[in-house]
Amino acid sequence: MTHAISRRLxxxxxxxxxxxxxxxxxxxxxxxLTFLVDNAPATVKASEALxxxxxxxxxxxxxxxxxxxxxxxxxNIVKTRLATGEMTDVFMxxxxxxxxxxxxxxxxxxxxxxxxxxxxxxTFKSVVSENGKxxxxxxxxxxxxxxxxxxxxxxxxxxxxxxxxxxxMQNNAVIKEKTKAAPVIQTFxxxxxxxxxxxxxxxxxxxxxxxxxxxxxxNKAKFATTPAAMKGFEHQAEVFKAGFLxxxxxxxxxxxxxxxxxxxxxxxxxxxxxxxxxxxENYKDNLDDVGFFALPGDDAANNGLTVWVGEGVxxxxxxxxxxxxxxxxxxxxxKDGCDVQTEAIGALGPYMTKSCTLPEDVPSPTKDLVSYFxxxxxxxxxxxxxxxxxxxxxxxxxxxxxxxxxSPIDGAKLYDEDVRKQxxxxxxxxxx
Amino acid sequence: xxxxxxxxxxxxxxxxxPSWFYLPAAIIFGxxxxxxxxASLFFSLTRWTLFKYSFIGLDNFRQFFSEPFLVWxxxxxxxxxxxxxxxxxxxxxxxxxxxxxxxMMRGLLRAIVFFPVLVSTIGVGITFTMLMxxxxxxxxxxxxxxxxxxxxxxxxxxxxxxxxxFVDVWKGVGLATVIYIxxxxxxxxxxxxxxxxxxxxxxxRFWNVTLPLARPATxxxxxxxxxxxxxxxxxxxxxxxxxxxFTTDVVASVIYKQYQSGFYGLSTAGNVVLxxxxxxxxVPLSFVLNRREVEA
Numbered sequence: 108m109t110h111a112i113s114r115r116l117x118x119x120x121x122x123x124x125x126x127x128x129x130x131x132x133x134x135x136x137x138x139x140l141t142f143l144v145d146n147a148p149a150t151v152k153a154s155e156a157l158x159x160x161x162x163x164x165x166x167x168x169x170x171x172x173x174x175x176x177x178x179x180x181x182x183n184i185v186k187t188r189l190a191t192g193e194m195t196d197v198f199m200x201x202x203x204x205x206x207x208x209x210x211x212x213x214x215x216x217x218x219x220x221x222x223x224x225x226x227x228x229x230t231f232k233s234v235v236s237e238n239g240k241x242x243x244x245x246x247x248x249x250x251x252x253x254x255x256x257x258x259x260x261x262x263x264x265x266x267x268x269x270x271x272x273x274x275x276m277q278n279n280a281v282i283k284e285k286t287k288a289a290p291v292i293q294t295f296x297x298x299x300x301x302x303x304x305x306x307x308x309x310x311x312x313x314x315x316x317x318x319x320x321x322x323x324x325x326n327k328a329k330f331a332t333t334p335a336a337m338k339g340f341e342h343q344a345e346v347f348k349a350g351f352l353x354x355x356x357x358x359x360x361x362x363x364x365x366x367x368x369x370x371x372x373x374x375x376x377x378x379x380x381x382x383x384x385x386x387x388e389n390y391k392d393n394l395d396d397v398g399f400f401a402l403p404g405d406d407a408a409n410n411g412l413t414v415w416v417g418e419g420v421x422x423x424x425x426x427x428x429x430x431x432x433x434x435x436x437x438x439x440x441x442k443d444g445c446d447v448q449t450e451a452i453g454a455l456g457p458y459m460t461k462s463c464t465l466p467e468d469v470p471s472p473t474k475d476l477v478s479y480f481x482x483x484x485x486x487x488x489x490x491x492x493x494x495x496x497x498x499x500x501x502x503x504x505x506x507x508x509x510x511x512x513x514s515p516i517d518g519a520k521l522y523d524e525d526v527r528k529q530x531x532x533x534x535x536x537x538x539x
Numbered sequence: 540x541x542x543x544x545x546x547x548x549x550x551x552x553x554x555x556x557p558s559w560f561y562l563p564a565a566i567i568f569g570x571x572x573x574x575x576x577x578a579s580l581f582f583s584l585t586r587w588t589l590f591k592y593s594f595i596g597l598d599n600f601r602q603f604f605s606e607p608f609l610v611w612x613x614x615x616x617x618x619x620x621x622x623x624x625x626x627x628x629x630x631x632x633x634x635x636x637x638x639x640x641x642x643m644m645r646g647l648l649r650a651i652v653f654f655p656v657l658v659s660t661i662g663v664g665i666t667f668t669m670l671m672x673x674x675x676x677x678x679x680x681x682x683x684x685x686x687x688x689x690x691x692x693x694x695x696x697x698x699x700x701x702x703x704x705f706v707d708v709w710k711g712v713g714l715a716t717v718i719y720i721x722x723x724x725x726x727x728x729x730x731x732x733x734x735x736x737x738x739x740x741x742x743x744r745f746w747n748v749t750l751p752l753a754r755p756a757t758x759x760x761x762x763x764x765x766x767x768x769x770x771x772x773x774x775x776x777x778x779x780x781x782x783x784x785f786t787t788d789v790v791a792s793v794i795y796k797q798y799q800s801g802f803y804g805l806s807t808a809g810n811v812v813l814x815x816x817x818x819x820x821x822v823p824l825s826f827v828l829n830r831r832e833v834e835a
Contacts, residue, residue, distance in 0.1 A: 179799040186801055190589035208801060210590045295694065295783060355674045357694025357783055499800030500608075507784030512696055521607055528602065532586060532802060534593075 138431045139169045141195035142420075143188075145181055146174035149384030149452045150199070153247065156451035161438045168431050170197075178299055179499065182208075189214045189423075196426040197435055199246055202234040202419050203492040206243070208533070215242040216422030216429055223440050223460075231459040234492050235419045243419025244440040245459035247381070247448060250415040251476050252307035252489060253401040255368050255376045258471070260288055261398070268400045270407035272342060275375075279351045282374045289353035291346050292373035293509055294364040296357075301505040303377035304346070304402070305339035310413040310487045311404030312336050320493035326530065326537040331519035338404070340508050340515035347511050357510060362389070369393035377402065379415060380456055383472050387453035399475040411485030412476075416492055417459060495533055498525030583808035588801065599808035608785040609793055616789040619704055619775075620768030626708045627764045628757060631715025635756075636749070638716065639723045649720065653713035660710065664777025667706045668693060693779050696786040703778050703787060707771065715760045722756025723749060758828040762821060769817050790816070 144154045151174050158170035173195060175184045182205065188194045189209060200206065209215070218224070219241045224232070227245060235243030254275075260266075264285055269275035279290035294300045312319060315335035322328035330336045346352065353359060353373055365382060367373035369390040386394050401412035420439050422432040438444050445463035454469040456476050465477065479486045491497050504522050507513035513521070530538040583599055585592040603609065638649050655663065670677045671692035679689030692702040726749065734744045772791035775781065781788040781796065788796075794809035 179796075182801065183799050186589055208588075210588070213590060298780065298782060355672070355691075357691050358668075358672050499796070499802075503608075503782065503784050506782055507786075510694070510783055512784050512786065524607060528802060528805070529800075532588065534586075 137167050137169060138428050139171060140197060140426075140428060140431055140435060141171050141173050142435070143173050143175060143185075143195040143198035145177040145199065147177060147381075147385070148388050149381070150174075150247075152388070153384075153448045153452045154199070156447050157439055157444060160443070160447045161435055164438070165434065168434070170435060185209065192425060194423040194425070196428055196432045197420055197422055199418050199420055202231070202243060202416050203489075204495045204497045205491070206235060206419065207237065207495045211237050211242045211421075212240070214424050216424055216426070216432065218242060218244060218422070218433065218436065221433065221437060223437050226461050227440060228459045228461060230488070231416055231419075234416050235421075243421050244436040245417060246420045246439055247417040248454075248456035248458050249417055249480075250380045250456055251399065251401065251479060251486070252303055252309075252379050252413045252415060253377070253399055254307075255378050255380075255382065255472060256398050256400065257288070257368055257371045257374050257396055258398045259371050259396050260286060260374045268398070269403050270410045271403050271405060272338075274407075275403050276345070276349070279346070279349065279375070283351060286374075288371055289367065289373040290351040290375060291353075292359070292364045292367050292376040293352050293356040294359040294361050295506045295510065296359055296363075297361040298502040298506050300361050300364065300378065301343075301509050302502050303379070304343040304509070305501070305505055306489055306491075307377060307402040307413050308339035308342065308404070309490050310401065310411045310485070311338065312490075313487050314404065314406070314409055314411075320490060323490075324494040324496055324530075324535065326535075329519075329523045331516060331523055337515060337519055340505075340518050342402075343505060343509045344511070344515045347509055352509075361385075365390060369397050371396070380472065380476050383455045383470060383476075384452045386472070387455075387470065395471045397470075397472050399472040401479060409485070411487060412479040413489050414479075414486045415489050417456075496526050496530050496535070498522055498529055500525040579807050579810060582804055583811045585804045587804035587807070589803055592804065595804070599805045600812070602805055603808050603812060606793065608788050609790070611785055612788045612790045612793040615700055615787060616769060616771075616791075619700060619707075619771060619789060620765050622701070622704045623707045623711065623768045623771075624761055624764040626704075627712050627715040628760055630708065630712045631719050631760055632753070632757075634712065634716040635719025635723050635753075636745070639720055649717075652716050655710045656713040658710070660773045661777045663706060663710050664774050668778050671702060694783050696783060699779055699783065700787045703775055706778065707768075707774050710774070711764065711767065715764065718756050718760050718763075719753060722753040726752045758825075761828065762825050765824070766817060766821055769820065770813065 142154060142158060144150050151172065154172045158172050162169055175181050185194075185198065185200055186209065194214070200209065217240050219239075221241075221244075223244075224241060231243075231245050232241050235241060256268075260282060261268075264281055266278050266281065267274075269278055282288060282290040312333075312335045316328075316333055319328055319333060319336060328336075330340075353367065355363075359367075361382075362385070364373075364376050364378070365386055366389075368376040369386055370393055380399060383394075383397075383399075386397060401410060403410060420436050422429065422436060426432050440460055442460065442462045442464075445458045445460055449466065454465045454473050456473060457465070457480050465473070469477070478484050501522060504513070504518045504525070508515055508518045527538060582592065584594060584596060586595050586599075606612075634652055638645060638652065642648060671679075673679060673689070673691035673694065676692075678692065682689040690698050693699050730748045730752065731744060734748050739747065770791055771789060772795065775787055775789060775792055776795070779787045781792040790809070790813050794806045794813065797806035797809060
């Protein structure tokens with residue numbers, strides 16, 4: 108008897124809750140999107156601002172920001188979630204070589220026919236396209252890879268922004284002699300920061316060896332045997348040998364580096380300009396003491412900047428809400444989207460949407476960055492936007508070269524080996 | 540126990556349950572252990588991007604063994620395993636003797652030596668990374684009081700691996716000590732009395748009574764800590780991530796980095812190699828150590 112009653116109760120309860128559920132879903136026809144971004148404070152802040160502004164315009168769509176680690180660990184999370192079908196509706200990821208490794212045709216929504224594409228710069232479209240189809244909408248700004256420097260130190264010592272490597276080394280010698288500041292800041296606790304001397308030198312490589320990217324992709328050119336491409340490694344070793352580094356270069360972190368360059372504990376910090384966002388966040392009072400210049404090469408007359416195209420926002424091919432996801436991406440790529448980001452994390456550089464503008468009073472390093480895109484400014488894309496091949500062990504190799512453990516030529520040979528694995532994995536012709 | 544005996548017990552068990560009784564455990568074993576083992580053997584022979592794979596035979600193994608940092612990784616793995624295992628044996632034995640003596644507050648002291656074992660490895664790693672910071676870490680601050688400039692413990696390639704090994708020993712010696720305490724306590728007091736009657740001094744009693752009779756404990760400690768050392772990863776990753784550069788890479792961190800870079804087939808091949816390596820060292824070692832025990 109008791110048996111029967113309890114079973115009847117159970118059925119009634121189940122039916123009741125099912126009713127309640129269906130009622131709830133019909134009453135609120137609200138769609139929830141999840142947006143996966145990296146966990147750098149500036150990224151999260153910009154993403155949350157975008158989500159909030161988008162929700163204000165579209166009250167029936169809520170965007171929830173989810174964060175993941177950056178760097179190699181983040182790549183891994185993104186790849187695994189795509190492979191297991193657990194990806195969020197929209198997600199942020201790199202453009203260029205890393206984008207191609209995600210198998211876009213299978214995993215991402217096709218954005219080729221979106222109405223806003225005519226407002227997006229071709230440079231951006233080319234690095235988020237595969238087989239003529241566009242998969243990404245621009246998020247954040249174009250970055251430069253060069254040197255953040257402390258303008259106060261430069262003013263005190265009467266130094267000029269160097270246009271050649273020799274001038275840069277001279278400035279370092281003066282700083283070492285006359286101040287307590289470290290001439291060059293390196294922060295190998297966050298190993299990715301060690302790559303800038305090498306990656307940021309690519310504008311100069313391209314001037315001396317214009318066919319390098321294609322030859323490199325086709326396995327016809329090697330770093331170890333291309334003198335122009337070796338320069339970055341050699342420069343890094345020179346700086347170490349001259350004793351220009353901060354004492355704790357091995358255990359300092361990225362954030363330490365930003366503190367040092369903004370407060371004048373150090374003079375030069377080779378870095379990508381997205382760091383301006385973190386400076387804006389953590390060292391706002393010192394932000395205008397920081398300037399930016401391209402890594403100098405040999406020729407003062409041909410001084411230019413290596414440029415990184417900003418990240419993209421992609422839609423997951425198997426999302427349940429493709430239309431809402433596309434609507435959100437359209438918002439991120441619009442002028443309104445740019446303005447929301449500028450307000451949240453400051454103006455970090457030129458946007459990839461043509462109608463987007465920067466405010467008059469941009470921070471000092473951004474002003475320096477923008478000058479490389481203005482009339483008379485020179486710039487070229489980084490290697491990872493011209494070739495799909497990028498070796499994963501580069502950051503360990505540059506740490507070793509930058510701390511005198513390995514010679515530049517050894518490092519270059521090791522990197523050529525490392526790159527081979529990636530080319531094989533991508534199944535590129537000419538490699539085996 | 541002889542092999543004859545073991546066989547006998549196994550047969551006795553087989554008769555106890557009908558075969559359906561084993562089914563649940565067998566299914567779990569099959570899904571969670573057997574299938575992944577064979578799947579990993581298969582994928583170690585492919586170039587695998589998670590989205591698709593192509594069969595490439597033994598190429599991954601060829602690639603894995605020609606990895607320039609693998610040789611270093613292997614050497615480092617062996618150094619790390621031998622150093623940590625050896626230190627744990629010596630320190631664990633000494634601490635075991637101290638903590639079986641009539642020392643004050645013995646229970647509390649035993650708990651204290653075991654405490655680091657219970658703390659999260661990652662937490663220990665992060666804490667020591669801070670303590671070992673070259674310019675504002677506590678360790679170098681203390682050394683500086685004596686007018687010595689301490690080295691960059693974790694970022695100088697000469698010290699980095701040994702610094703991590705030191706932390707590993709600090710964290711793991713508690714377990715070795717507990718095993719030794721159990722081993723030493725189980726030695727009958729009569730042996731010591733007899734040795735005393737024969738006029739053996741403290742050192743002789745240690746050498747001729749404690750050491751040989753605590754042999755089972757020594758075997759256990761060596762095997763456990765050697766396996767732990769060979770596949771060590773978490774502490775190294777928390778403290779140096781294999782750096783600076785590749786100088787503290789061990790086999791496990793090389794494999795992890797390959798996995799992180801998306802070389803899934805290659806890293807699976809690496810795991811197969813690591814499995815074989817650990818087995819090749821530990822199986823003969825355990826055989827030799829245990830046989831001597833029987834003979835003794």
